[in-house]
Amino acid sequence: MTQVQLNSVRKQFGDFVAIENLDLYISSGELVALLGPSGCGKTTTLRMISGLERPSDGAILFDGRDVSEQSVQDRNVGMVFQRYALFPHMTVEKNVAFGPSVRGESRTEIARRLDEILEVVQLTPFRDRFPAQLSGGQMQRVAVARTLITKPSVLMMDEPLANLDTKLRLEMRRFIRDLQKRFGITTIFVTHDQIEAMELADRVAVIFDGRLAQFDTPERLYRCPRSLDVADFMGATNIYPGKLLSRSRVETALGEIDCPHQNDRSVGDSVHVLLRAEALDMNTGPSASEPPGLRGRIKTRDFFGASVMYRVVCNDREIDVTENARRMLEVGDDVWLQIAPEHVWLLSR
Amino acid sequence: MTARERRVRILQLLQLMPILSVLVVLFGGALVMALLQSLGFAPWFGINTFPDLSYFGSLWGSRTFWVSLWLTLYYATVSTLLALVFGTTLALALIKVFPGKRLYKYLYKLPLMIPYTVGIALAVIMLGNGGMLSRVAAFAGMIDDPGQFPQLLKTHYGWGIIAVYVWKQTPFITLAVYAVLLGIGRETEEAAAILGARRGAIFFRVTLPQILPGIVSSTLICFAFNIGAFEAPFILGGGFPDTLPVVAWRYFNDADYTLQLQGMATVVSIGIVAGMILFAYLWVYRRYERRMGRH
16 A cells, blocks of 8 residues: 655656646545546556656655655556557566566576465466467456556556456456455556546546646536636536626526535626536426426437437527437427536536 | 369469569579589589588698688688677667767667778778777877787787678667667666666666567677678788688689589589578577477
8 A cells, every 4th residue: 555646746748848737645545546638647646656757856755765766677566558568479477577577586486476466456367378379368468467466556547547448348357456455555547538547447537737736526527627628628518607696696698507605706797607518407397396497499409329418509509408318309309407406517617 | 173263372482473583583592503503503704513521621631621610700700799799788778868869869779881801991990900909009109109009900819800790780680679679669767677677687677688589689680790791801910721612602703614513512512501600590589489488
């Protein structure tokens, strides 16, 4: 169990600044995702934590101990590469035994740990195969086993689910989560896919252009993004400019909407209003008891099996609404939209 | 076989004709002629004692043949090994990032474009007893007179020959190994480093097995060339006993043209030795490949 800390870490390649003043605190045993578009510096961050790159400035601490100047070999970390980087000329068994073997462990100790770890990743029947004879999921499990056998203090993974098909993805996701719980190992992985980040991580660090935009739980990141960029990257589509009419009511082009009480804002402040597509309730007639809601008309409908996404036009503005596919409304139907105040999120403008 | 299959077969054969004719006429024909002559068949010289093993007998029976064979193999092996070490080191350096890399990537290939004979001339100018190195050494006061410079050329140690071969073949091996290195990428080396492997272990256990195909093919070509090359040992060698290609050349060039048959026996001997060595080399490599799971 190792706690990882980055103190104003900066990395520069020539004139290009890959990472600017990154502070990150990862508790021991936590599963953290570094999320961002390609080229944002997330892989560089991972490579610095592993020791493959040295930070240009700042410090990396494991359990409070500065490891910035420590070589890769001495850092005792584990890394699962995106394309697994298995040794193609070695069998599964030799691949997995490589770490303890170069660390000079005894043969009997290696054999014991090898049997144990192959059992954990369910690869015992494949121990004499070469990587080229394995499927993508099996190769990934070999890569994980090869790393875990060295008992790393931190496990790192580069886009762990990116190369897998949907079914295998679910399987690997469970596998990684179970493994991480079982070994209690601090795990950091990199991804450009917000779904992958939310599926796996306890907390997600969103990085844009080498800067940390937000570091939060998936739920908070999704519901309460701190900036328009984060909201956009997390897939939010319904964002409208607005103005506070009172501390709990905001005026937008769609109409007036109730929002949670705003302690830090004052009446008349300009804001962005974020309405999550699945938090909107859609009625086929005006509500009798409550305020009638925003009136609109369905413009398009997309069917995804379990869910349906409607695009509704309200006051000349488009708004996306996602529903369970238990009923189907038709394009052209008149609808009334309602949203509970607690699902409304405001961003400063 | 149906009529259509037969037509396809004939078409395939026709398409193979160009390469087959080159192989059969130029390579196979020459081989057969050399073999026939070495066994005493040369009616155009008025000699036809076929089959006659006496040319091989007198060649293999003399002690100097074995000295010549030893010298041939020694120059070929040492230069191939040195070029391999330098070439691989250079290739490993080239995948790193360093200032001036673009320029250097052009520069190192220069010897590939310069003919061997120019390389030999350079060796004479640089390494000879009246050459640049000896004069620089004398100028720097390391020796009193350029004549005292240790003799590098025209000795049976063959420093000059080896220098020319290594100079010319290092870039060749670099090119081959570098291409393979680019193909395998850095990730397996990085994975090995993270698993705790030091530089030596990374090279011998991860990189080397992966670049072996490039090493084997390039050293095979270099060794085969070195064993049969003639100009460098002829000009820079230590004289009698010469390397086998030079011995063969002397027979061919003799006023007594009947000695050409002896020359052919020498050429065939070179072919047999080179063939056995290269075959053994490939056999060992194939066995290794199979153990590594490559088929």
